[in-house]
Amino acid sequence: MSDELDEIQAIFFEECAEGLVTAEQGLSAMQAGDVSAETIAGVFRAVHSIKGGAGAFGHADLTAFAHKFENVLDEVRGGKIPPSPGVVKVMLSAFDILTDHVESAKGLAPRPADQAALAALEQVLANKGADDGAPVANSTAPAPAAVETPAAPAADEADEFGFVPMAVSLDDFDAPAEAPAADAPWIVTFKPSRAALANAGEPLLIVRELEALGAETVAVDTSTVPPLRDLDPEDAYFTWTLRVPGEVSESDINDCFDFVAPDSIVEVRRDETAAPAAAPVAEVAAADEFGFVPVTAGVEDFAAEMQRVVETIAAASPAVGSVDTPAIAPKANSDAQQTIRVDLGKLDLLLNLVGELVIRNSILADRLSPADRQRVELPELARLTRQIQDNVMSLRAQPIKQAFSRVPRMLRDLSVETGKTINLETTGETTEVDKGVIEKIGDPLTHMIRNAADHGLESAEERIAAGKSPEGTIKLSAEQKGARIFVRVSDNGRGINRERVKAKAIEKGIIPADAQLSNEEIDQLICAPGFSTAETISNISGRGVGMDVVRSNVEALGGRIEIHSVPGEGTTFTMILPLTLAILDGMIVRLAGQRFVLPLAHVLETVQPEPGQVKRTAPDSEVIDMRGEYVPVKRTTEIFGLNDDRAVEDSLVVIVESEGSGKVGLVVDTIDDRREVVIKSLDQNLHPIRGLGGATILGDGSIALILDIEALVASTNRYTPKGLAA
Known part of the structure; x- marks a missing residue:
C-alpha cells in the first residue's frame, strides 16, 4: 500500500x-x-x-x-x-x-x-491592484504583524480537507491532547509496523524527516530484538524516541507519519518536564550478545552501527543470508529483474524510426511485382517490423491503474466535503496506455470525478425522495479498441439539467438568447470556457474551469469528449483518446477519387449492392437489406462534403461495427488494397478533425487520411469547416 x-x-x-x-x-x-x-x-x-x-x-x-x-x-x-x-x-x-x-x-x-x-x-x-512603485514581496522580507495565518486545526477536529491530525497514537486517534507549556519540546515515540521492511517501508526515512524539523534521537529501544535463530531480517524491532523543538507545530510532526502502516505506534506529546536534552554520552554502551548497541547520538551513528550488525549477521549465519536494507546497505541480487531508465525522447525517436521502416516496406511492396515480393521475403520483413513496433510500444505502455489509483482517496475527501456517501466501481484497470497519455489524463480525470461528486450526485435526502439509494455511485472504466482508448466516468445522479445549463450559457453570453440547440449541443455547453452552474465558489467547484480543462487537455491529445446524460438517471463522460503512434491494418478505399484508410478492426464484410438492396426510408436515411437484417447506410462522401454522383449500385458498401451505433454500412467507391499503415497525428500541425483519426503515408509517397469509424457512424450527414457536426 x-x-x-x-x-x-x-x-x-x-x-x-x-x-x-x-x-x-x-x-x-x-x-x-x-x-x-x-x-x-x-x-x-x-x-x-x-x-x-x-x-x-x-x-x-x-x-x-x-x-x-x-x-x-x-x-x-x-x-x-x-x-x-x-x-x-x-x-x-x-x-x-x-x-x-x-x-x-x-x-x-x-x-x-x-x-x-x-x-x-x-x-x-x-x-484591486498593486502600486507599481511598491516593493515586491519576497521570501526573506519580515512578516508584517497584521497578517493573519490560518490556525492549525485541533487534534480532534478535521481540517477543511477532511484530514484529522494524529494525536497521541493511532489507536487513540480521537483522544484529546493535553495542553502543557506551549514552548515545551515534543517527545515523539515511533515503533514501525513489524512488516514495514517487508512492505518496502523504510523507518529511517521517517526519522530523517523528523531530523529535518530539528529533532534529535534520544534513544533507540532494542529490547524486542529476538535471538539470532529467530531473527527475521524483514521485521522491524526498534523503537525510536526523539525530541523535537517546541516551536515545531504538531501538524508538521504528524505529517511525517501520513503513510505509516495502521499497526505502527506513533506517540506525540509535550515534554512536561521541559528538561534540557541529555548531554551526549561520552562512551557508547557496550554491545549486547547480539552485537546491538543502544544509540544515543543520532541517526548517522545508528546507520553505521546497523551496517556493522548487518555484516555481522550475514557473516555469522549463512542460513539467514544478506539483508536487504535499501537505505543502508543495498544488496546485489543477480536474480532480481534488471531495469534501466530511458529518456522518453529516445523511445519516441525509436517509434518514429519503426514507423519510417513500415513506410519504406510499403513503398517497396508497391514497386515490386508479386513474384519479386516473395523472392525478397517481403511478408517476413513486414512481420518482423510489426514485432519490433509492438515491443517498442510496450516499453512506453503502463497500466492505467496509475491514473485510477488516486481516485479512491479523492472520493473519500469529496465525501467529507460534500456530506455525500459515494461508492466507486472501477473496471479495466489493467488496460495498458502510453505513458504520455497517463500523464496527461490525470488532470481531466480529477476534474470529471469532482464534477460528478459535486454536481452529478444528489444529496442523500434528494436521492431518497427520488426513490434511489441514499448512496451515490461513480463508475470508472477504461478499455482499448483498435487505436482508441475509451475512459469513462459515469454517475447515477440527477443528470444534466439542460434548462439550467442553457439559461446559464445565455446569462454568460456563451450563446445568444434565441439559439436553437439539440440536447447533445446543450450538454456540450458545460465544456465552454468559464461555464459553471455552481452558486458559490468552493474548493470543489464554482470557478468555471473544470470541464473546460478536460476538453482542452483531451483535444490536445487529439481526442474528443462525448457526454451522454439521462435526466434523473445520471451522466457519462467519455474521453476517447488516440494512440499517438501505432501501426494498424487498414483497407485503402476511394471516396470521390481520393484515397482514405479504413481500419480493418471495424470491418465485418463488404457488399456489392444489387438493385433494390439499398432502400431509402427517409429523405436523408437509407438502409441495406443484409439477409433479412436492415442495416443503416451512410454515404461517406456526403459526410465529408465531397461531390460524388455515383449510384449506390456502382459502389461498395463496407459493413462496419461500432460501439455506439452497432452495424452501419459505409458507401465507398472502390477498395484498392490492404496495408499496414503508420498513424501520424493530425493535431501537431492541424486542429483535431472529427471523423479523421490521423493520416499516413502510402507507398507512392502520397498522404491518405485515416477514417475514425466511431465518429463517422455517430455523426449526422452535415459537414462543417471544423469537421463533422455533433
Missing part, C-alpha cells in the same frame, strides 16, 4: 512540475506584455490544478498558499484586477514561493517563509 501511495504521489509531483513550467511561461509572457485571456487562463489552470492535487494529498501549506494565489489570478482573469506590471511582479514573487512550497511538500526543502508573499497577495486583492 505504501508503494502505491508513493507512486500516486510521485505522479502528482510530476504534474506539479508540468504545472509550474506552464505557470512560469505564462507569467513570463505576461511580464513581457502578453496579457491575453488565454495566457492568464493558462496560469490560473496550472495553479488551480496544483491546489486541487495538494489538497487531495493533505499538503495543507501548499494548498493554502495556492488557494490565495488562485484568488488573485481569478480576479485578474475576470477583469476585476488589471494585470499591471506591479500585479504581475507580485504574482512572479508568489510563483517563486509556490515553487518552494512544492519542494517542501516533496521533503526536499523546509517550509518557506510565505507571510510576506501572502501579505502582498492580500494587498492586491484588497486594493
Whole structure:
C-alpha cells in the first residue's frame, strides 16, 4: 500500500512540475506584455490544478498558499484586477514561493517563509491592484504583524480537507491532547509496523524527516530484538524516541507519519518536564550478545552501527543470508529483474524510426511485382517490423491503474466535503496506455470525478425522495479498441439539467438568447470556457474551469469528449483518446477519387449492392437489406462534403461495427488494397478533425487520411469547416 501511495504521489509531483513550467511561461509572457485571456487562463489552470492535487494529498501549506494565489489570478482573469506590471511582479514573487512550497511538500526543502508573499497577495486583492512603485514581496522580507495565518486545526477536529491530525497514537486517534507549556519540546515515540521492511517501508526515512524539523534521537529501544535463530531480517524491532523543538507545530510532526502502516505506534506529546536534552554520552554502551548497541547520538551513528550488525549477521549465519536494507546497505541480487531508465525522447525517436521502416516496406511492396515480393521475403520483413513496433510500444505502455489509483482517496475527501456517501466501481484497470497519455489524463480525470461528486450526485435526502439509494455511485472504466482508448466516468445522479445549463450559457453570453440547440449541443455547453452552474465558489467547484480543462487537455491529445446524460438517471463522460503512434491494418478505399484508410478492426464484410438492396426510408436515411437484417447506410462522401454522383449500385458498401451505433454500412467507391499503415497525428500541425483519426503515408509517397469509424457512424450527414457536426 505504501508503494502505491508513493507512486500516486510521485505522479502528482510530476504534474506539479508540468504545472509550474506552464505557470512560469505564462507569467513570463505576461511580464513581457502578453496579457491575453488565454495566457492568464493558462496560469490560473496550472495553479488551480496544483491546489486541487495538494489538497487531495493533505499538503495543507501548499494548498493554502495556492488557494490565495488562485484568488488573485481569478480576479485578474475576470477583469476585476488589471494585470499591471506591479500585479504581475507580485504574482512572479508568489510563483517563486509556490515553487518552494512544492519542494517542501516533496521533503526536499523546509517550509518557506510565505507571510510576506501572502501579505502582498492580500494587498492586491484588497486594493484591486498593486502600486507599481511598491516593493515586491519576497521570501526573506519580515512578516508584517497584521497578517493573519490560518490556525492549525485541533487534534480532534478535521481540517477543511477532511484530514484529522494524529494525536497521541493511532489507536487513540480521537483522544484529546493535553495542553502543557506551549514552548515545551515534543517527545515523539515511533515503533514501525513489524512488516514495514517487508512492505518496502523504510523507518529511517521517517526519522530523517523528523531530523529535518530539528529533532534529535534520544534513544533507540532494542529490547524486542529476538535471538539470532529467530531473527527475521524483514521485521522491524526498534523503537525510536526523539525530541523535537517546541516551536515545531504538531501538524508538521504528524505529517511525517501520513503513510505509516495502521499497526505502527506513533506517540506525540509535550515534554512536561521541559528538561534540557541529555548531554551526549561520552562512551557508547557496550554491545549486547547480539552485537546491538543502544544509540544515543543520532541517526548517522545508528546507520553505521546497523551496517556493522548487518555484516555481522550475514557473516555469522549463512542460513539467514544478506539483508536487504535499501537505505543502508543495498544488496546485489543477480536474480532480481534488471531495469534501466530511458529518456522518453529516445523511445519516441525509436517509434518514429519503426514507423519510417513500415513506410519504406510499403513503398517497396508497391514497386515490386508479386513474384519479386516473395523472392525478397517481403511478408517476413513486414512481420518482423510489426514485432519490433509492438515491443517498442510496450516499453512506453503502463497500466492505467496509475491514473485510477488516486481516485479512491479523492472520493473519500469529496465525501467529507460534500456530506455525500459515494461508492466507486472501477473496471479495466489493467488496460495498458502510453505513458504520455497517463500523464496527461490525470488532470481531466480529477476534474470529471469532482464534477460528478459535486454536481452529478444528489444529496442523500434528494436521492431518497427520488426513490434511489441514499448512496451515490461513480463508475470508472477504461478499455482499448483498435487505436482508441475509451475512459469513462459515469454517475447515477440527477443528470444534466439542460434548462439550467442553457439559461446559464445565455446569462454568460456563451450563446445568444434565441439559439436553437439539440440536447447533445446543450450538454456540450458545460465544456465552454468559464461555464459553471455552481452558486458559490468552493474548493470543489464554482470557478468555471473544470470541464473546460478536460476538453482542452483531451483535444490536445487529439481526442474528443462525448457526454451522454439521462435526466434523473445520471451522466457519462467519455474521453476517447488516440494512440499517438501505432501501426494498424487498414483497407485503402476511394471516396470521390481520393484515397482514405479504413481500419480493418471495424470491418465485418463488404457488399456489392444489387438493385433494390439499398432502400431509402427517409429523405436523408437509407438502409441495406443484409439477409433479412436492415442495416443503416451512410454515404461517406456526403459526410465529408465531397461531390460524388455515383449510384449506390456502382459502389461498395463496407459493413462496419461500432460501439455506439452497432452495424452501419459505409458507401465507398472502390477498395484498392490492404496495408499496414503508420498513424501520424493530425493535431501537431492541424486542429483535431472529427471523423479523421490521423493520416499516413502510402507507398507512392502520397498522404491518405485515416477514417475514425466511431465518429463517422455517430455523426449526422452535415459537414462543417471544423469537421463533422455533433
